[in-house]
Structures are given as C-alpha cells and as structure tokens.
Amino acid sequence: xTSPLLAVKNLHVVFGDxxxxxxxxxxxxxxxxxxxxxxxxxxxxxxxxxxxxxxxYAGMIRWRPDARLGYVPQKIEADRxxxxxxxxxxxxKAAVLKLPFxxxxxxxxxxxxxQDALDASIGHLSGGQFQKALIAFALMGQPNVxxxxxxxxxxxxxxxxxxxxxLHALQRDKGMTLILVSHxxxxxxxxxxxxxxxxxxxxxxxxxxxxxxxxxLEHLYAAPPKYYRHVDDAGAEGRKSQE
Amino acid sequence: MPEGQIxxxxxxxxFGLAAGLVGCFALMKRMLLAGDVISHLALPGLGAAFLFKVxxxxxxxxxxxxxxxxxxxxxxKTGLTTDATIGVVFAAALAIGAAVTPRxxxxxxxxxxxxQVSPRGFLLGLAATLVVALSLFLLKDRLALAIFSPDLAxxxxxxxxxxxxxxxxxFSLTVLIGLRFMGTxxxxxxIILPAAAARQLTEKLSNFLVVSAAISxxxxxxxxxxNAFVLKLSILGPTIVLFSAFFFALSMLAxxx
Numbered sequence: 001x002t003s004p005l006l007a008v009k010n011l012h013v014v015f016g017d018x019x020x021x022x023x024x025x026x027x028x029x030x031x032x033x034x035x036x037x038x039x040x041x042x043x044x045x046x047x048x049x050x051x052x053x054x055x056x057y058a059g060m061i062r063w064r065p066d067a068r069l070g071y072v073p074q075k076i077e078a079d080r081x082x083x084x085x086x087x088x089x090x091x092x093k094a095a096v097l098k099l100p101f102x103x104x105x106x107x108x109x110x111x112x113x114x115q116d117a118l119d120a121s122i123g124h125l126s127g128g129q130f131q132k133a134l135i136a137f138a139l140m141g142q143p144n145v146x147x148x149x150x151x152x153x154x155x156x157x158x159x160x161x162x163x164x165x166x167l168h169a170l171q172r173d174k175g176m177t178l179i180l181v182s183h184x185x186x187x188x189x190x191x192x193x194x195x196x197x198x199x200x201x202x203x204x205x206x207x208x209x210x211x212x213x214x215x216x217l218e219h220l221y222a223a224p225p226k227y228y229r230h231v232d233d234a235g236a237e238g239r240k241s242q243e
Numbered sequence: 244m245p246e247g248q249i250x251x252x253x254x255x256x257x258f259g260l261a262a263g264l265v266g267c268f269a270l271m272k273r274m275l276l277a278g279d280v281i282s283h284l285a286l287p288g289l290g291a292a293f294l295f296k297v298x299x300x301x302x303x304x305x306x307x308x309x310x311x312x313x314x315x316x317x318x319x320k321t322g323l324t325t326d327a328t329i330g331v332v333f334a335a336a337l338a339i340g341a342a343v344t345p346r347x348x349x350x351x352x353x354x355x356x357x358x359q360v361s362p363r364g365f366l367l368g369l370a371a372t373l374v375v376a377l378s379l380f381l382l383k384d385r386l387a388l389a390i391f392s393p394d395l396a397x398x399x400x401x402x403x404x405x406x407x408x409x410x411x412x413x414f415s416l417t418v419l420i421g422l423r424f425m426g427t428x429x430x431x432x433x434i435i436l437p438a439a440a441a442r443q444l445t446e447k448l449s450n451f452l453v454v455s456a457a458i459s460x461x462x463x464x465x466x467x468x469x470n471a472f473v474l475k476l477s478i479l480g481p482t483i484v485l486f487s488a489f490f491f492a493l494s495m496l497a498x499x500x
Contacts, residue, residue, distance in 0.1 A: 049394070052394075052397075052398050053397075054394055054397055054398070069398065070398075071394070071395065071398045073392065073394055073395065076391075076392050076395075079271075079273075079390075079391075081270075081271075081273075081442070082271055082390070082391065083267075083271070083442060083445060083446050083447060083448055083450075083451045084271075084387060084391065084448055085446065085447055085448070088387065088447070088448050089387070089388075089391060091384075092383075092384035092385075092387045092388050093384075093388065093399050095384040096384050096385055096388065096399050096400065096401060097399065097400065121446045122391070137395065
C-alpha cells in the first residue's frame with residue numbers, strides 16, 4: 001500500500017479559549033475524494049485552513065512531499081472597487097509561481113471561462129463565473145490535491161451540478177485528490193468515497209454508505225439534518241465567516 | 244529659471260510620479276486616508292531636526308520609518324486594521340511633533356517650503372523614485388493577490404506580512420520624497436487625489452497606474468507654473484493639491500458622461 005497523501009495526528013486548533021478542533025486524527029489516500037461534513041461551527045473551514053498552513057495549530061499535519069495543493073475558498077466577497085480584471089488576477093498567480101506561458105489559457109478552457117469573462121472586472125462576475133474563476137485559480141500550477149470549501153454555497157442547482165461534474169472529472173481523469181467541505185449530503189453520497197464527520201463529540205470516518213446512516217447523522221447534527229439546514233443555514237454561516 | 248529651481252521642479256515631478264503609482268495600490272488596499280496620516284509620522288523628526296539644527300530630512304525620515312515599523316508591528320500583534328493602528332500612532336506623533344517643533348518652523352514642517360534643491364538632493368530624490376517604481380513593479384502581483392484575498396495569496400506562497408511591510412515602507416519613502424516641499428500635511432494629498440481620479444476612468448490595473456501617474460505629473464507641473472508665474476506663494480503644496488482636486492472633479496464629470 002502506498003503511503004498516505006496526508007496524515008493528521010492529534011490535531012488541535014484553539015481560538016482564544018475555545019477548542020475548535022480537538023484531538024483529530026485521520027489519513028487521506030491519493031486519488032481519494034474525502035468529504036468533510038458536520039454542523040456549523042464544528043470546524044470544517046478551520047480544518048481546511050489548518051491543512052493549508054494558514055492558521056496556527058498543535059499536533060501533526062504531514063503532506064507527502066509530492067503533494068501540490070490547490071485551494072478554493074468559500075465565496076470571497078470580491079471588492080467591486082478593485083480595478084482588477086479576471087485575467088490580471090490569474091496572471092498574478094502565474095507570475096508569482098513563474099508558471100509557463102499558456103497556463104492561464106489552459107485552466108480557463110478547462111473550467112470553461114470565456115474570453116469575455118477573462119476581460120471582465122473581477123468584482124462584476126456572476127456567482128457562477130466567480131466560482132469558476134476561483135477553481136481556475138486553484139488549478140494553476142497543476143495541483144494534485146484540491147481543497148474545496150463549500151463549493152456551491154452561492155450557486156443555483158444547475159450551476160452546482162456543473163461544478164460537481166467538473167470536480168468529478170478532475171478526480172477521474174487526473175487522479176486528483178479532493179478534500180471537500182459540504183453541507184449537501186446528497187452531493188456527499190454521490191461524489192465522495194470517504195467521509196469525515198466533525199462534531200463536538202468523537203469524529204467518525206468511513207465510506208459514505210457506512211457513515212451516513214440515520215443514526216450517525218442524528219448524532220452528528222443533534223437533529224434531523226434537513227430540518228437543521230433549513231432553519232439555521234444563513235445565520236450560522238455569517239457567524240462562522242466572522243471567526 | 245535658476246538651476247536650483249529647475250532641480251526643484253524635476254524633484255517635484257519625480258515625487259508626482261512615485262505618488263501617482265503608490266496611490267493606486269493604496270486605493271486598492273483601502274488605506275488611502277490611513278496612508279495620508281503616515282506622512283504625519285515625520286513631524287516629530289522634522290521638529291527635532293529644526294530644534295537641533297540638523298538636516299530636517301534625516302529627522303523626518305527617522306521618525307517616519309520608525310513609525311511605519313511601529314504601525315506594522317502593532318497591526319501584527321493586536322490584529323487591529325491598518326487604519327486603526329495608524330490612527331493610534333498618528334495621534335501620538337502629531338502631539339510630539341507639535342510640542343517639539345519650534346513655532347516659526349511649524350508652518351514649514353506642516354506645509355513645506357519653496358527652496359533651492361542641490362544636485363545632491365536631486366540625485367537622492369531620483370534614486371528614491373527609482374526604488375519606489377522598481378519595488379512596485381516587483382511587488383505588484385503579490386500585492387494584488389494579498390489585497391484580493393490574503394488566504395489565496397498565502398496558499399500561492401506569498402508572504403503576506405512581508406508584502407504589507409514592503410508596501411508600507413515604499414509608501415513612506417514616497418512621502419519622504421515630497422516631504423520638504425509639500426510638508427507633512429499635504430505630502431500624501433498627491434498620493435490620494437490622482438489615484439482616486441484615475442479610478443473613475445479605468446477598470447484595468449495597468450491603465451489605472453498610467454492614468455494616475457499622468458494626472459499626478461500634470462498636477463505638479465500646472466501647480467508649479469501657476470505658482471511661479473502668477474501666485475508667487477512661498478509654498479507650492481496648495482496649488483498642486485488644488486489642481487489634482489480639480490482633475491478629480493473632471494474625472495467625475497467624465498465618468499458621468
């Protein structure tokens with residue numbers, strides 16, 4: 001068996017005096033599609049940020065040396081005042097990483113960004129185009145791991161479906177490893193081959209069929225998940241993004 | 244025109260160029276007004292230099308850069324935003340500056356003065372302008388990413404802290420170029436107004452930089468000529484600032500049209 005792509009051991013993340021992630025250990029294998037689920041405030045976004053080295057943590061996070069990470073954050077509130085065209089934004093990453101000429105066109109066609117979208121000001125893109133732009137940004141430099149935070153939070157259902165199909169194709173055709181945070185359990189059923197559930201209690205991990213049982217979900221969300229999401233999604237998301 | 248005055252004009256134009264370029268990034272970082280206040284950090288040093296009869300630029304530069312480093316450290320340690328930290332440091336700097344600056348020199352320190360520029364002073368200004376332009380050229384991609392999203396910039400390998408510090412230092416260096424003839428109050432007006440005017444006229448980063456620098460240069464030239472041949476004031480700052488404010492008003496009209 002190959003060595004794990006990612007090994008996490010006894011991970012702790014603390015904000016002030018509140019432990020957001022407490023003693024978490026898991027592994028991810030190359031080519032896997034790992035979904036991270038859990039109620040709001042369980043530390044899903046925090047986990048991604050720790051994996052990316054964006055926030056301080058205690059414990060061990062070890063990526064295999066050949067791992068190249070791409071990150072697609074939750075929707076960013078783009079500053080509409082920025083005089084930055086999407087093309088400039090992508091070109092900035094290409095310049096910083098000294099990527100070959102043509103990388104910008106390659107990722108743009110891969111995610112289906114038109115020339116018109118590339119020439120538009122980044123603050124004026126529609127929700128769907130903006131999401132594609134963030135995916136294109138993450139794909140520059142040919143990562144082999146994509147960390148994806150609530151990929152479709154701001155999209156309608158059709159656009160959401162397209163994003164997931166694109167992610168699935170990336171995983172299938174390029175053997176890319178996906179680590180995605182999602183609220184949408186039907187998506188997790190469809191696309192993930194491993195599920196990590198974070199909650200206040202003991203985290204669990206396993207294939208969707210084993211983990212996503214009514215009992216574990218009830219335990220995880222402390223209520224039937226549909227009901228919970230319907231009532232509390234918007235408010236709790238706002239709070240989380242302020243953390 | 245005597246040589247000293249020609250060098251003065253050239254130095255003012257160099258300052259205009261640097262200010263026009265730096266202003267674009269300061270506007271994007273939403274720290275225009277906060278940046279304005281940075282120039283006041285020079286006041287205690289200027290005042291002390293007047294008091295002890297040393298070169299005011301050395302005094303101004305010392306407190307300007309120390310203050311800038313203090314702003315950056317406070318920002319990192321306390322998690323306060325740039326404008327909050329600058330606000331804190333600025334208030335203290337202004338108070339110290341007002342207390343130590345001899346009364347007859349206070350107006351010069353605040354508003355600058357028309358003076359002869361030595362060849363050495365000009366060369367220093369030229370070198371500083373080159374450093375500003377080159378630094379911005381090298382920083383522009385990392386700055387753009389850090390402004391757009393610090394997290395995305397960090398995952399791209401950008402050291403966001405270092406980029407922010409570099410920008411603050413470039414900003415301070417720009418202020419320093421204009422300090423003697425624009426004064427601590429007006430030096431950063433030329434960083435604010437041309438960038439704000441240019442933003443009305445363009446959506447593209449490269450055009451934004453060019454238009455802002457152009458408006459800044461024209462403001463300096465027009466202000467200088469109006470003062471030299473018509474107003475003959477002992478300070479140059481106000482006419483330059485008025486011209487750039489006029490161009491901002493024009494840009495609003497152009498955007499509406």
